[in-house]
Amino acid sequence: MRIDVVSIFPDYLAPLELSLIGKACQDGLLDLRVHDLRDFTTDRHRTVDDTPYGGGAGMVMKSEPWAQALASVAAGNTEAATKPVLIVPSPAGERFTQAAAHELAAEEQLVFACGRYEGIDERVMEWAAEYFTVRPMSLGDYVLNGGEVAVLAMVEAIGRLLPGVVGNPESLVEESHSDGLLEYPVYTKPSSWRDREVPAVLLSGNHGKIAQWRRHEQYRRTAERRPDLLAEFDAAKLPRADRTAF
Ligand SMILES: COc1cccc(Cn2ccc3ccc(-c4cc(N)[nH]n4)cc32)c1
Secondary structure (H helix, E strand, O other): HHHHHHHOOOOHHHHHHHHHHHOOOOOOOOEEEEEHHHHHOHHHHOOOOEEEOOOOOOOOOOHHHHHHHHHHHHHHOOOOOOEEEEEEEEEEEEEOHHHHHHOOOOOOEEEEOOOOOEEEOOHHHHHHHHOEEEEEOOOOOOOOOOOHHHHHHHHHHHHHOOOOOOOOOHHHOOOOOOOOOOOOOOOOOOOEEEEEEOOOHHHHHHHHHHHHHHHHHHHHHHHHHHHHHHHHHOOHOOHHHHHHHH
């Protein structure tokens, strides 16, 4: 997979050079390229923003630098058989979920447009629809100052799903949200810590009971912390052996 990120703060994306995503790039599993939007301006001040039509506070990102930058990254990938996906972080976007991460991990090329100020001139998304599948995406119902933090989260969530990135693919199967429930609590040595004991079932060696306890804990936690997820959860979709906890 190739991922391009366009931002006026390219150094904000430096953490992607670390840890699993950085190693995936070194191993050739991921081709990550970060571009400075100001490199696509033509004036001596490298201007990327201007005042909003209709008035109001703040500034809006100009369309031409974005069109030049997006055209450059789209053209840069002639091997792609399908239109690249242009992901535009925005408080007004569709919710980014684990399901979306899996969907996007199957794409050949993702392009992330990191807005700043009050956002990007809307005509850029209209123009881009000819060359990209355009997807405005929100991390959650709170307002950030720009798209970079959202891109760090999305690239990590997507990148870790790519084959070979996570050492043990098994660990991707049972994690939160992979089956519609939150994950169960985890413990490690010592078994007794500050007068707090590890649940006895986990020390029993009875794998059937352990699986049942973990399923029940997933359900209890989800009901307690995210009852909204339970509305969509259907135990009937679970493998028969997993249903004993409900
Ligand atoms: C566009 O509407 C806005 C209204 C007020 C402020 C801002 C600031 N801002 C600029 C670019 C940008 C990109 C993403 C986000 C964002 C995403 C999520 N989930 N929260 N915040 C916020 C952004 C934008």
